[in-house]
Amino acid sequence: MIIAADWLPYVLPLQRPWQTSQGQVLERRGKLLCLRNDRSLSGWGDCAPLPEFGIDEPAARAFAEEMAHLDLVAQSAGLPLHAWLSGDPAVASLAVNSNLGAISGLSEGALQASLDAGFQVLKIKVGLAAPAEEIARLRELAAGLPATIKLRLDANAAWSLPEARQFLQACTTLPIEGIEEPLRHPVPDELAQLQAGLPFPLALDESCHLLTPAFFRHPPLHRLVLKPARHGGLLKSMEIALRARAAGLECIVTSSLESSCGLLACAQLAAAIAPNSVHGLGTAEWLAADTGQAPRISGARLYLPEGNGLGFVLAENWTKVQDPG
Ligand SMILES: O=C(O)CCC(=O)C1=CC=C[C@@H](O)[C@@H]1C(=O)O
Ligand SMILES: [Mg+2]
Incomplete structure:
Protein backbone atom coordinates (compact mmCIF):
# COMPACT_ATOMS: atom_id res chain seq x y z
CA MET A 1 0.00 0.00 0.00
CA ILE A 2 1.26 3.53 -0.83
CA ILE A 3 1.60 5.59 2.33
CA ALA A 4 3.27 8.75 0.94
CA ALA A 5 3.66 10.55 -2.39
CA ASP A 6 5.91 13.60 -2.79
CA TRP A 7 6.72 15.73 -5.83
CA LEU A 8 10.22 17.28 -5.80
CA PRO A 9 10.75 20.04 -8.42
CA TYR A 10 14.20 20.59 -9.95
CA VAL A 11 16.07 22.78 -12.44
CA LEU A 12 19.10 21.39 -14.25
CA PRO A 13 21.23 23.68 -16.44
CA LEU A 14 22.79 22.09 -19.54
CA GLN A 15 26.57 22.05 -20.04
CA ARG A 16 26.03 23.70 -23.42
CA PRO A 17 22.98 24.55 -25.55
CA TRP A 18 21.22 21.55 -27.16
CA GLN A 19 20.73 22.81 -30.75
CA THR A 20 18.15 21.37 -33.11
CA SER A 21 16.16 22.56 -36.10
CA GLN A 22 13.38 23.34 -33.57
CA GLY A 23 15.52 25.73 -31.50
CA GLN A 24 17.73 25.24 -28.46
CA VAL A 25 17.31 23.79 -24.99
CA LEU A 26 19.32 25.49 -22.21
CA GLU A 27 18.01 23.80 -19.07
CA ARG A 28 15.71 20.97 -18.01
CA ARG A 29 12.94 21.65 -15.55
CA GLY A 30 10.94 18.86 -14.04
CA LYS A 31 9.88 17.13 -10.84
CA LEU A 32 10.63 13.78 -9.29
CA LEU A 33 7.85 11.72 -7.79
CA CYS A 34 8.73 9.64 -4.72
CA LEU A 35 6.18 7.02 -3.70
CA ARG A 36 6.68 5.16 -0.42
CA ASN A 37 4.88 1.96 0.44
CA ASP A 38 4.15 0.22 3.72
CA ARG A 39 7.15 -2.10 3.19
CA SER A 40 9.51 0.92 3.37
CA LEU A 41 10.28 0.74 -0.36
CA SER A 42 10.60 3.94 -2.44
CA GLY A 43 9.45 4.12 -6.06
CA TRP A 44 10.74 6.98 -8.23
CA GLY A 45 9.32 8.79 -11.25
CA ASP A 46 10.58 11.71 -13.38
CA CYS A 47 8.27 14.24 -15.01
CA ALA A 48 10.12 16.58 -17.41
CA PRO A 49 7.92 17.94 -20.23
CA LEU A 50 9.59 19.03 -23.49
CA PRO A 51 6.68 20.57 -25.42
CA GLU A 52 8.76 21.59 -28.46
CA PHE A 53 9.29 17.85 -29.09
CA GLY A 54 5.68 16.84 -28.41
CA ILE A 55 6.16 15.85 -24.76
CA ASP A 56 3.43 17.72 -22.92
CA GLU A 57 2.82 17.93 -19.16
CA PRO A 58 0.06 15.25 -19.00
CA ALA A 59 2.17 12.69 -20.90
CA ALA A 60 5.30 13.45 -18.86
CA ARG A 61 3.32 13.24 -15.62
CA ALA A 62 1.70 9.94 -16.62
CA PHE A 63 5.19 8.61 -17.43
CA ALA A 64 6.43 9.64 -13.97
CA GLU A 65 3.45 8.20 -12.10
CA GLU A 66 3.62 4.89 -13.91
CA MET A 67 7.43 4.72 -13.56
CA ALA A 68 7.24 5.18 -9.77
CA HIS A 69 4.52 2.56 -9.52
CA LEU A 70 6.41 0.03 -11.71
CA ASP A 71 9.59 0.70 -9.73
CA LEU A 72 7.76 -0.52 -6.60
CA VAL A 73 6.17 -3.46 -8.44
CA ALA A 74 9.51 -4.69 -9.84
CA GLN A 75 11.28 -4.24 -6.48
CA SER A 76 8.51 -6.22 -4.79
CA ALA A 77 8.95 -8.95 -7.42
CA GLY A 78 12.72 -8.98 -6.79
CA LEU A 79 13.56 -8.09 -10.42
CA PRO A 80 15.31 -5.29 -12.31
CA LEU A 81 12.56 -3.28 -14.01
CA HIS A 82 13.54 -4.38 -17.54
CA ALA A 83 13.42 -8.07 -16.56
CA TRP A 84 10.02 -7.52 -14.97
CA LEU A 85 8.80 -5.81 -18.19
CA SER A 86 10.20 -8.39 -20.63
CA GLY A 87 10.00 -11.63 -18.66
CA ASP A 88 13.54 -12.33 -19.93
CA PRO A 89 16.80 -12.67 -17.97
CA ALA A 90 18.44 -9.42 -16.84
CA VAL A 91 20.61 -7.51 -19.30
CA ALA A 92 23.93 -6.06 -18.11
CA LEU A 304 22.19 -0.93 -16.13
CA PRO A 305 22.05 -0.78 -12.33
CA GLU A 306 22.39 -4.26 -10.81
CA GLY A 307 19.63 -3.93 -8.21
CA ASN A 308 15.90 -4.48 -8.49
CA GLY A 309 13.36 -1.98 -9.80
CA LEU A 310 14.38 1.22 -11.61
CA GLY A 311 17.72 1.56 -9.79
CA PHE A 312 17.44 5.29 -9.05
CA VAL A 313 19.18 6.80 -6.01
CA LEU A 314 18.62 10.47 -5.18
CA ALA A 315 21.79 12.62 -5.37
CA GLU A 316 23.40 13.46 -2.04
CA ASN A 317 23.60 17.10 -3.11
CA TRP A 318 19.93 17.04 -4.13
CA THR A 319 19.14 20.40 -2.50
CA LYS A 320 21.44 22.12 -5.03
CA VAL A 321 19.20 21.17 -7.98
CA GLN A 322 15.87 21.78 -6.24
CA ASP A 323 13.75 24.41 -7.94
CA PRO A 324 13.56 27.43 -5.60
CA GLY A 325 10.17 28.10 -7.22
O1 LIG B 1 18.89 10.12 -29.50
C1 LIG B 1 19.76 10.51 -28.73
O2 LIG B 1 20.92 10.11 -28.79
C2 LIG B 1 19.48 11.47 -27.62
C3 LIG B 1 18.14 12.09 -27.55
C4 LIG B 1 17.85 13.07 -28.65
O3 LIG B 1 18.56 13.15 -29.63
C5 LIG B 1 16.73 13.96 -28.51
C6 LIG B 1 16.13 14.16 -27.30
C7 LIG B 1 15.17 15.17 -27.13
C8 LIG B 1 14.82 15.98 -28.17
C9 LIG B 1 15.49 15.94 -29.47
O4 LIG B 1 16.35 17.01 -29.64
C10 LIG B 1 16.29 14.67 -29.73
C11 LIG B 1 15.56 13.80 -30.74
O5 LIG B 1 14.70 14.33 -31.45
O6 LIG B 1 15.79 12.62 -30.89
MG1 LIG C 1 14.80 12.43 -32.96
Whole structure:
Protein backbone atom coordinates (compact mmCIF):
# COMPACT_ATOMS: atom_id res chain seq x y z
CA MET A 1 0.00 0.00 0.00
CA ILE A 2 1.26 3.53 -0.83
CA ILE A 3 1.60 5.59 2.33
CA ALA A 4 3.27 8.75 0.94
CA ALA A 5 3.66 10.55 -2.39
CA ASP A 6 5.91 13.60 -2.79
CA TRP A 7 6.72 15.73 -5.83
CA LEU A 8 10.22 17.28 -5.80
CA PRO A 9 10.75 20.04 -8.42
CA TYR A 10 14.20 20.59 -9.95
CA VAL A 11 16.07 22.78 -12.44
CA LEU A 12 19.10 21.39 -14.25
CA PRO A 13 21.23 23.68 -16.44
CA LEU A 14 22.79 22.09 -19.54
CA GLN A 15 26.57 22.05 -20.04
CA ARG A 16 26.03 23.70 -23.42
CA PRO A 17 22.98 24.55 -25.55
CA TRP A 18 21.22 21.55 -27.16
CA GLN A 19 20.73 22.81 -30.75
CA THR A 20 18.15 21.37 -33.11
CA SER A 21 16.16 22.56 -36.10
CA GLN A 22 13.38 23.34 -33.57
CA GLY A 23 15.52 25.73 -31.50
CA GLN A 24 17.73 25.24 -28.46
CA VAL A 25 17.31 23.79 -24.99
CA LEU A 26 19.32 25.49 -22.21
CA GLU A 27 18.01 23.80 -19.07
CA ARG A 28 15.71 20.97 -18.01
CA ARG A 29 12.94 21.65 -15.55
CA GLY A 30 10.94 18.86 -14.04
CA LYS A 31 9.88 17.13 -10.84
CA LEU A 32 10.63 13.78 -9.29
CA LEU A 33 7.85 11.72 -7.79
CA CYS A 34 8.73 9.64 -4.72
CA LEU A 35 6.18 7.02 -3.70
CA ARG A 36 6.68 5.16 -0.42
CA ASN A 37 4.88 1.96 0.44
CA ASP A 38 4.15 0.22 3.72
CA ARG A 39 7.15 -2.10 3.19
CA SER A 40 9.51 0.92 3.37
CA LEU A 41 10.28 0.74 -0.36
CA SER A 42 10.60 3.94 -2.44
CA GLY A 43 9.45 4.12 -6.06
CA TRP A 44 10.74 6.98 -8.23
CA GLY A 45 9.32 8.79 -11.25
CA ASP A 46 10.58 11.71 -13.38
CA CYS A 47 8.27 14.24 -15.01
CA ALA A 48 10.12 16.58 -17.41
CA PRO A 49 7.92 17.94 -20.23
CA LEU A 50 9.59 19.03 -23.49
CA PRO A 51 6.68 20.57 -25.42
CA GLU A 52 8.76 21.59 -28.46
CA PHE A 53 9.29 17.85 -29.09
CA GLY A 54 5.68 16.84 -28.41
CA ILE A 55 6.16 15.85 -24.76
CA ASP A 56 3.43 17.72 -22.92
CA GLU A 57 2.82 17.93 -19.16
CA PRO A 58 0.06 15.25 -19.00
CA ALA A 59 2.17 12.69 -20.90
CA ALA A 60 5.30 13.45 -18.86
CA ARG A 61 3.32 13.24 -15.62
CA ALA A 62 1.70 9.94 -16.62
CA PHE A 63 5.19 8.61 -17.43
CA ALA A 64 6.43 9.64 -13.97
CA GLU A 65 3.45 8.20 -12.10
CA GLU A 66 3.62 4.89 -13.91
CA MET A 67 7.43 4.72 -13.56
CA ALA A 68 7.24 5.18 -9.77
CA HIS A 69 4.52 2.56 -9.52
CA LEU A 70 6.41 0.03 -11.71
CA ASP A 71 9.59 0.70 -9.73
CA LEU A 72 7.76 -0.52 -6.60
CA VAL A 73 6.17 -3.46 -8.44
CA ALA A 74 9.51 -4.69 -9.84
CA GLN A 75 11.28 -4.24 -6.48
CA SER A 76 8.51 -6.22 -4.79
CA ALA A 77 8.95 -8.95 -7.42
CA GLY A 78 12.72 -8.98 -6.79
CA LEU A 79 13.56 -8.09 -10.42
CA PRO A 80 15.31 -5.29 -12.31
CA LEU A 81 12.56 -3.28 -14.01
CA HIS A 82 13.54 -4.38 -17.54
CA ALA A 83 13.42 -8.07 -16.56
CA TRP A 84 10.02 -7.52 -14.97
CA LEU A 85 8.80 -5.81 -18.19
CA SER A 86 10.20 -8.39 -20.63
CA GLY A 87 10.00 -11.63 -18.66
CA ASP A 88 13.54 -12.33 -19.93
CA PRO A 89 16.80 -12.67 -17.97
CA ALA A 90 18.44 -9.42 -16.84
CA VAL A 91 20.61 -7.51 -19.30
CA ALA A 92 23.93 -6.06 -18.11
CA SER A 93 24.54 -3.35 -20.72
CA LEU A 94 23.29 -1.70 -23.91
CA ALA A 95 25.07 -0.13 -26.91
CA VAL A 96 24.50 3.62 -27.16
CA ASN A 97 25.31 6.38 -29.63
CA SER A 98 27.25 9.53 -28.77
CA ASN A 99 25.65 12.97 -29.22
CA LEU A 100 27.73 15.48 -31.11
CA GLY A 101 25.10 18.21 -31.51
CA ALA A 102 24.62 20.15 -34.77
CA ILE A 103 26.81 19.43 -37.79
CA SER A 104 27.45 23.17 -38.17
CA GLY A 105 28.94 23.43 -34.67
CA LEU A 106 30.83 20.12 -34.66
CA SER A 107 34.17 20.47 -32.92
CA GLU A 108 37.23 18.38 -33.73
CA GLY A 109 37.71 17.81 -29.98
CA ALA A 110 34.20 16.43 -29.40
CA LEU A 111 34.50 14.15 -32.43
CA GLN A 112 37.86 12.80 -31.27
CA ALA A 113 36.50 12.26 -27.73
CA SER A 114 33.62 10.16 -29.13
CA LEU A 115 35.99 8.07 -31.22
CA ASP A 116 38.41 7.63 -28.31
CA ALA A 117 35.51 6.52 -26.10
CA GLY A 118 34.74 3.74 -28.59
CA PHE A 119 31.40 4.97 -29.99
CA GLN A 120 30.52 3.26 -33.27
CA VAL A 121 27.42 5.39 -33.96
CA LEU A 122 27.69 9.18 -33.75
CA LYS A 123 24.43 11.14 -33.62
CA ILE A 124 24.40 14.51 -35.33
CA LYS A 125 21.68 17.13 -35.75
CA VAL A 126 20.99 18.37 -39.26
CA GLY A 127 18.37 20.66 -40.78
CA LEU A 128 19.77 23.79 -39.12
CA ALA A 129 21.39 25.18 -42.30
CA ALA A 130 20.87 24.81 -46.07
CA PRO A 131 21.00 21.13 -47.18
CA ALA A 132 23.91 21.73 -49.59
CA GLU A 133 25.99 23.33 -46.84
CA GLU A 134 25.33 20.50 -44.37
CA ILE A 135 26.02 17.83 -47.00
CA ALA A 136 29.38 19.43 -47.75
CA ARG A 137 30.23 19.32 -44.02
CA LEU A 138 29.08 15.72 -43.70
CA ARG A 139 31.27 14.72 -46.67
CA GLU A 140 34.25 16.39 -45.07
CA LEU A 141 33.51 14.65 -41.77
CA ALA A 142 32.95 11.24 -43.37
CA ALA A 143 36.22 11.46 -45.31
CA GLY A 144 38.18 11.48 -42.04
CA LEU A 145 36.22 8.77 -40.20
CA PRO A 146 37.48 5.23 -39.54
CA ALA A 147 35.66 2.73 -41.81
CA THR A 148 33.57 1.16 -39.02
CA ILE A 149 32.00 4.41 -37.76
CA LYS A 150 28.46 5.32 -38.78
CA LEU A 151 26.47 8.54 -38.52
CA ARG A 152 22.94 8.70 -37.11
CA LEU A 153 21.33 11.95 -38.30
CA ASP A 154 18.28 13.77 -36.96
CA ALA A 155 16.57 16.49 -38.98
CA ASN A 156 13.77 17.05 -36.43
CA ALA A 157 11.21 17.74 -39.17
CA ALA A 158 13.27 20.41 -40.93
CA TRP A 159 12.78 19.75 -44.64
CA SER A 160 10.26 20.11 -47.44
CA LEU A 161 9.92 17.03 -49.65
CA PRO A 162 12.34 18.37 -52.34
CA GLU A 163 14.90 19.31 -49.67
CA ALA A 164 14.61 15.89 -48.07
CA ARG A 165 15.06 14.22 -51.48
CA GLN A 166 18.17 16.25 -52.17
CA PHE A 167 19.66 15.55 -48.76
CA LEU A 168 18.85 11.85 -48.63
CA GLN A 169 20.12 11.23 -52.15
CA ALA A 170 23.47 12.75 -51.19
CA CYS A 171 23.54 10.57 -48.05
CA THR A 172 23.49 7.33 -50.04
CA THR A 173 27.24 7.60 -50.57
CA LEU A 174 27.97 8.44 -46.92
CA PRO A 175 28.31 6.10 -43.89
CA ILE A 176 24.81 6.79 -42.59
CA GLU A 177 23.25 4.47 -39.98
CA GLY A 178 19.81 6.12 -40.08
CA ILE A 179 18.00 9.47 -40.30
CA GLU A 180 15.24 10.62 -37.95
CA GLU A 181 12.30 12.79 -38.99
CA PRO A 182 13.22 14.16 -42.41
CA LEU A 183 9.92 15.89 -43.26
CA ARG A 184 8.37 19.12 -41.97
CA HIS A 185 4.90 17.80 -42.81
CA PRO A 186 5.30 14.04 -42.74
CA VAL A 187 2.71 11.94 -44.56
CA PRO A 188 3.03 8.18 -44.99
CA ASP A 189 3.09 8.18 -48.83
CA GLU A 190 5.93 10.68 -49.01
CA LEU A 191 7.91 8.93 -46.26
CA ALA A 192 7.50 5.66 -48.16
CA GLN A 193 8.75 7.30 -51.38
CA LEU A 194 11.78 8.62 -49.53
CA GLN A 195 12.51 5.33 -47.77
CA ALA A 196 12.30 3.27 -50.99
CA GLY A 197 15.77 2.76 -52.36
CA LEU A 198 17.64 4.11 -49.34
CA PRO A 199 20.29 1.75 -47.94
CA PHE A 200 19.59 2.94 -44.36
CA PRO A 201 16.42 3.32 -42.23
CA LEU A 202 14.41 6.48 -41.94
CA ALA A 203 12.98 6.83 -38.44
CA LEU A 204 9.80 8.27 -37.02
CA ASP A 205 10.23 10.04 -33.68
CA GLU A 206 8.13 13.13 -32.89
CA SER A 207 5.48 12.51 -35.58
CA CYS A 208 3.90 9.77 -33.51
CA HIS A 209 0.42 10.95 -34.61
CA LEU A 210 1.16 8.77 -37.66
CA LEU A 211 1.16 5.59 -35.55
CA THR A 212 -2.26 4.37 -36.69
CA PRO A 213 -3.36 0.79 -37.47
CA ALA A 214 -2.83 1.60 -41.18
CA PHE A 215 0.75 2.67 -40.41
CA PHE A 216 1.49 -0.68 -38.81
CA ARG A 217 -0.16 -2.58 -41.69
CA HIS A 218 2.08 -0.84 -44.27
CA PRO A 219 4.99 0.84 -42.46
CA PRO A 220 6.31 3.66 -44.69
CA LEU A 221 9.73 3.58 -43.05
CA HIS A 222 11.96 1.12 -41.24
CA ARG A 223 12.59 2.43 -37.72
CA LEU A 224 10.67 3.84 -34.74
CA VAL A 225 12.24 5.98 -32.04
CA LEU A 226 10.49 5.51 -28.71
CA LYS A 227 10.66 8.25 -26.10
CA PRO A 228 8.51 6.80 -23.32
CA ALA A 229 7.64 10.22 -21.86
CA ARG A 230 5.96 11.11 -25.17
CA HIS A 231 3.78 7.99 -25.05
CA GLY A 232 2.77 8.53 -21.42
CA GLY A 233 4.74 5.61 -20.02
CA LEU A 234 6.66 2.38 -20.29
CA LEU A 235 3.67 0.07 -20.74
CA LYS A 236 2.29 2.06 -23.69
CA SER A 237 5.80 2.12 -25.19
CA MET A 238 6.06 -1.68 -24.75
CA GLU A 239 2.76 -2.04 -26.60
CA ILE A 240 3.95 0.16 -29.49
CA ALA A 241 7.22 -1.79 -29.61
CA LEU A 242 5.33 -5.05 -29.88
CA ARG A 243 3.19 -3.71 -32.75
CA ALA A 244 6.34 -2.41 -34.41
CA ARG A 245 8.05 -5.79 -34.10
CA ALA A 246 5.04 -7.52 -35.62
CA ALA A 247 5.26 -5.08 -38.55
CA GLY A 248 8.98 -5.70 -39.07
CA LEU A 249 10.04 -2.27 -37.78
CA GLU A 250 13.16 -1.76 -35.73
CA CYS A 251 12.67 0.13 -32.43
CA ILE A 252 15.26 2.17 -30.62
CA VAL A 253 14.76 4.04 -27.36
CA THR A 254 16.09 7.53 -26.78
CA SER A 255 15.89 9.84 -23.82
CA SER A 256 14.04 13.15 -23.82
CA LEU A 257 17.03 14.75 -22.09
CA GLU A 258 15.64 13.60 -18.76
CA SER A 259 17.52 13.65 -15.49
CA SER A 260 19.09 10.36 -14.39
CA CYS A 261 15.79 9.11 -12.99
CA GLY A 262 13.92 9.34 -16.32
CA LEU A 263 17.02 8.25 -18.22
CA LEU A 264 17.11 5.04 -16.14
CA ALA A 265 13.49 4.36 -17.08
CA CYS A 266 14.36 4.81 -20.79
CA ALA A 267 17.31 2.43 -20.36
CA GLN A 268 15.10 -0.15 -18.62
CA LEU A 269 12.66 0.05 -21.56
CA ALA A 270 15.50 -0.31 -24.09
CA ALA A 271 16.81 -3.39 -22.28
CA ALA A 272 13.31 -4.89 -22.24
CA ILE A 273 12.44 -4.36 -25.92
CA ALA A 274 15.68 -4.24 -27.91
CA PRO A 275 18.75 -5.28 -25.92
CA ASN A 276 20.86 -5.63 -29.08
CA SER A 277 20.11 -2.28 -30.76
CA VAL A 278 22.06 0.98 -30.45
CA HIS A 279 20.02 3.40 -28.32
CA GLY A 280 20.06 7.17 -27.81
CA LEU A 281 20.72 7.17 -24.09
CA GLY A 282 24.05 8.98 -23.82
CA THR A 283 22.53 12.30 -22.77
CA ALA A 284 23.46 12.58 -19.06
CA GLU A 285 26.77 14.25 -19.91
CA TRP A 286 24.85 17.20 -21.41
CA LEU A 287 23.49 18.09 -17.95
CA ALA A 288 25.62 20.26 -15.66
CA ALA A 289 23.80 18.85 -12.61
CA ASP A 290 21.61 15.80 -12.06
CA THR A 291 18.96 14.44 -9.71
CA GLY A 292 20.93 11.26 -9.03
CA GLN A 293 23.63 8.94 -10.33
CA ALA A 294 23.28 8.52 -14.11
CA PRO A 295 23.93 5.01 -15.49
CA ARG A 296 27.63 4.50 -16.23
CA ILE A 297 28.72 4.57 -19.88
CA SER A 298 31.95 2.84 -20.75
CA GLY A 299 33.22 1.58 -24.12
CA ALA A 300 30.05 3.03 -25.74
CA ARG A 301 27.87 0.79 -23.57
CA LEU A 302 25.45 1.91 -20.89
CA TYR A 303 25.55 -0.29 -17.78
CA LEU A 304 22.19 -0.93 -16.13
CA PRO A 305 22.05 -0.78 -12.33
CA GLU A 306 22.39 -4.26 -10.81
CA GLY A 307 19.63 -3.93 -8.21
CA ASN A 308 15.90 -4.48 -8.49
CA GLY A 309 13.36 -1.98 -9.80
CA LEU A 310 14.38 1.22 -11.61
CA GLY A 311 17.72 1.56 -9.79
CA PHE A 312 17.44 5.29 -9.05
CA VAL A 313 19.18 6.80 -6.01
CA LEU A 314 18.62 10.47 -5.18
CA ALA A 315 21.79 12.62 -5.37
CA GLU A 316 23.40 13.46 -2.04
CA ASN A 317 23.60 17.10 -3.11
CA TRP A 318 19.93 17.04 -4.13
CA THR A 319 19.14 20.40 -2.50
CA LYS A 320 21.44 22.12 -5.03
CA VAL A 321 19.20 21.17 -7.98
CA GLN A 322 15.87 21.78 -6.24
CA ASP A 323 13.75 24.41 -7.94
CA PRO A 324 13.56 27.43 -5.60
CA GLY A 325 10.17 28.10 -7.22
O1 LIG B 1 18.89 10.12 -29.50
C1 LIG B 1 19.76 10.51 -28.73
O2 LIG B 1 20.92 10.11 -28.79
C2 LIG B 1 19.48 11.47 -27.62
C3 LIG B 1 18.14 12.09 -27.55
C4 LIG B 1 17.85 13.07 -28.65
O3 LIG B 1 18.56 13.15 -29.63
C5 LIG B 1 16.73 13.96 -28.51
C6 LIG B 1 16.13 14.16 -27.30
C7 LIG B 1 15.17 15.17 -27.13
C8 LIG B 1 14.82 15.98 -28.17
C9 LIG B 1 15.49 15.94 -29.47
O4 LIG B 1 16.35 17.01 -29.64
C10 LIG B 1 16.29 14.67 -29.73
C11 LIG B 1 15.56 13.80 -30.74
O5 LIG B 1 14.70 14.33 -31.45
O6 LIG B 1 15.79 12.62 -30.89
MG1 LIG C 1 14.80 12.43 -32.96
